[in-house]
Amino acid sequence: MIRxxxxxxxGLIGGSLARALRSADAVGEVIGCxxxxxxxxxxxxxxxxxxxxxxxxxxxxAADMVFLAIPLGAMRPTLAxxxxxxxxxxxxxxxxxxxxxxxADAAAVFGSAPPWLVPGHPIAGTxxxxxxxxFPELYHNRRVILxxxxxxxxxxxxxxxxxxEAAGAEVTxxxxxxxxxxxxxxxxxxxxxxxxxxxxxxxxxxxxxxxRYAAGGFRDFTRIASSNPVMWRDICMANADALSEMLxxxxxxxxxxxxxxxxxxxxxxxxxxxxxxxxxxxxxDGIDGDPLEPG
Amino acid sequence: MIRxxxxxxxGLIGGSLARALRSADAVGEVIGCxxxxxxxxxxxxxxxxxxxxxxxxxxxxAADMVFLAIPLGAMRPTLAxxxxxxxxxxxxxxxxxxxxxxxADAAAVFGSAPPWLVPGHPIAGTxxxxxxxxFPELYHNRRVILxxxxxxxxxxxxxxxxxxEAAGAEVTxxxxxxxxxxxxxxxxxxxxxxxxxxxxxxxxxxxxxxxRYAAGGFRDFTRIASSNPVMWRDICMANADALSEMLxxxxxxxxxxxxxxxxxxxxxxxxxxxxxxxxxxxxxDGIDGDPLEPG
Numbered sequence: 001m002i003r004x005x006x007x008x009x010x011g012l013i014g015g016s017l018a019r020a021l022r023s024a025d026a027v028g029e030v031i032g033c034x035x036x037x038x039x040x041x042x043x044x045x046x047x048x049x050x051x052x053x054x055x056x057x058x059x060x061x062a063a064d065m066v067f068l069a070i071p072l073g074a075m076r077p078t079l080a081x082x083x084x085x086x087x088x089x090x091x092x093x094x095x096x097x098x099x100x101x102x103x104a105d106a107a108a109v110f111g112s113a114p115p116w117l118v119p120g121h122p123i124a125g126t127x128x129x130x131x132x133x134x135f136p137e138l139y140h141n142r143r144v145i146l147x148x149x150x151x152x153x154x155x156x157x158x159x160x161x162x163x164x165e166a167a168g169a170e171v172t173x174x175x176x177x178x179x180x181x182x183x184x185x186x187x188x189x190x191x192x193x194x195x196x197x198x199x200x201x202x203x204x205x206x207x208x209x210x211x212r213y214a215a216g217g218f219r220d221f222t223r224i225a226s227s228n229p230v231m232w233r234d235i236c237m238a239n240a241d242a243l244s245e246m247l248x249x250x251x252x253x254x255x256x257x258x259x260x261x262x263x264x265x266x267x268x269x270x271x272x273x274x275x276x277x278x279x280x281x282x283x284x285d286g287i288d289g290d291p292l293e294p295g
Numbered sequence: 296m297i298r299x300x301x302x303x304x305x306g307l308i309g310g311s312l313a314r315a316l317r318s319a320d321a322v323g324e325v326i327g328c329x330x331x332x333x334x335x336x337x338x339x340x341x342x343x344x345x346x347x348x349x350x351x352x353x354x355x356x357a358a359d360m361v362f363l364a365i366p367l368g369a370m371r372p373t374l375a376x377x378x379x380x381x382x383x384x385x386x387x388x389x390x391x392x393x394x395x396x397x398x399a400d401a402a403a404v405f406g407s408a409p410p411w412l413v414p415g416h417p418i419a420g421t422x423x424x425x426x427x428x429x430f431p432e433l434y435h436n437r438r439v440i441l442x443x444x445x446x447x448x449x450x451x452x453x454x455x456x457x458x459x460e461a462a463g464a465e466v467t468x469x470x471x472x473x474x475x476x477x478x479x480x481x482x483x484x485x486x487x488x489x490x491x492x493x494x495x496x497x498x499x500x501x502x503x504x505x506x507r508y509a510a511g512g513f514r515d516f517t518r519i520a521s522s523n524p525v526m527w528r529d530i531c532m533a534n535a536d537a538l539s540e541m542l543x544x545x546x547x548x549x550x551x552x553x554x555x556x557x558x559x560x561x562x563x564x565x566x567x568x569x570x571x572x573x574x575x576x577x578x579x580d581g582i583d584g585d586p587l588e589p590g
Contacts, residue, residue: 185499190517195571214578217485228572240559247549249495250491254545272490276490283506283509
């Protein structure tokens with residue numbers, strides 16, 4: 001049971017955690033913090049939070065759990081802003097899509113990773129954003145990855161795990177660098193391909209006509225190119241090493257494919273497409289049960 | 296009104312055209328031709344066709360319209376097989392995803408493009424295949440592109456146009472090379488990216504774990520990697536020039552993106568992502584009305 005939860009950033013991700021914990025009767029009081037007065041008022045009206053402030057230090061002052069549901073680029077200044085105000089029994093976790101950068105931000109602010117910080121990543125989201133889009137079931141049966149460090153207090157990790165489990169999620173732990181590699185492959189790279197494809201077409205002459213003939217497969221394939229550019233800039237900057245390694249691997253695959261097409265090697269094309277189809281179909285049950293999008 | 300339609304290849308595409316024309320009372324008799332006796336029997340049972348044969352020449356003998364709904368790799372031998380049997384008033388069209396190769400196949404068989412051949416491409420399909428998946432509404436409000444040549448008899452083009460309009464489709468005409476470039480950009484390239492992404496992951500160590508953490512965005516993004524490998528081998532071989540040009544363009548975009556990420560140029564990332572999001576959102580109404588996938 002969380003006595004007082006401070007949600008820094010009351011949008012889809014932060015708002016849905018608050019709603020989930022309320023539904024589960026797993027939280028006493030929720031205080032929301034954000035920059036938009038309008039969004040905070042709406043969060044109060046919707047009953048997602050009990051009280052609100054624009055000041056992160058104020059928000060965390062009496063909290064026993066803090067959830068940072070903010071862009072990666074805001075992690076470092078926000079950690080610095082709350083540093084002095086954090087109560088001694090308070091645990092802090094976050095929802096950032098990259099974990100190595102959050103660890104580095106904490107080290108930059110605190111000298112080393114503090115024992116009460118449990119970096120985390122709920123693999124959930126929708127295309128919508130803001131507290132109006134939040135709902136208590138967002139995390140039901142979704143994976144949450146925690147990446148505690150050797151310095152992390154195991155009791156802090158246990159409290160964050162219990163919180164996510166109360167919200168209905170399935171919690172896994174892994175190394176931050178491993179998390180960042182897995183997410184680079186399964187989420188960050190696909191977003192780069194979708195952004196890159198749409199941008200390639202947008203920059204071609206006659207792109208109006210191009211898009212007019214694009215049918216359903218294109219729509220599905222490029223849906224993630226509608227994601228928030230600022231969020232994705234932050235993810236790219238924060239996960240530059242793992243992501244550029246994945247882009248290199250993918251680039252080699254594409255070079256191989258282009259050469260194979262140019263030399264008309266049907267056997268090799270069949271091998272590539274067959275291997276991909278087999279892998280996609282093999283995992284499709286696990287994937288297709290899942291209607292939402294990674295954050 | 297078509298007196299006798301010969302459908303060579305009674306699957307989703309061929310079966311749905313037959314069903315659509317029957318629904319619209321726009322066809323007298325339908326004869327189906329294919330290699331699978333089981334599929335042809337099912338097509339008869341379902342009332343999609345009236346009669347069937349395994350012999351393309353037999354199928355077209357008394358037809359006034361022939362629809363070739365077969366893989367691109369089968370076009371040339373099939374055109375050769377029906378050449379002698381075609382009645383003089385018969386018009387032939389096809390449903391292939393590449394048009395330049397069909398024109399080349401016809402020229403190889405007949406010496407030059409025959410006046411009664413109207414190359415066509417219905418931009419429609421689903422992930423399912425076979426006659427059991429066919430339905431009369433598949434072409435409703437879908438685009439069909441016809442690519443008649445200077446040698447094509449305008450009356451033949453008009454008859455094919457009338458057929459597709461009776462099936463509920465919206466018919467456009469364009470040059471075959473232009474069609475192949477537009478489809479390379481909007482359909483063939485995205486399929487290459489989806490196949491390539493899944494294959495890149497499938498070839499990585501620990502790929503089981505990779506796929507386990509893949510969420511909804513990945514599912515949407517890679518759905519088209521479940522497409523038929525043989526069909527896509529044929530498309531790659533048939534549209535090698537336009538597709539490899541698009542792969543090169545896309546490769547340049549990815550190289551630029553990787554370099555931008557490596558040097559941490561947030562401004563340029565925002566520019567790329569913003570341009571892509573703007574283009575995607577601008578066309579999303581036109582695209583999202585459309586629940587199906589290009590063939």
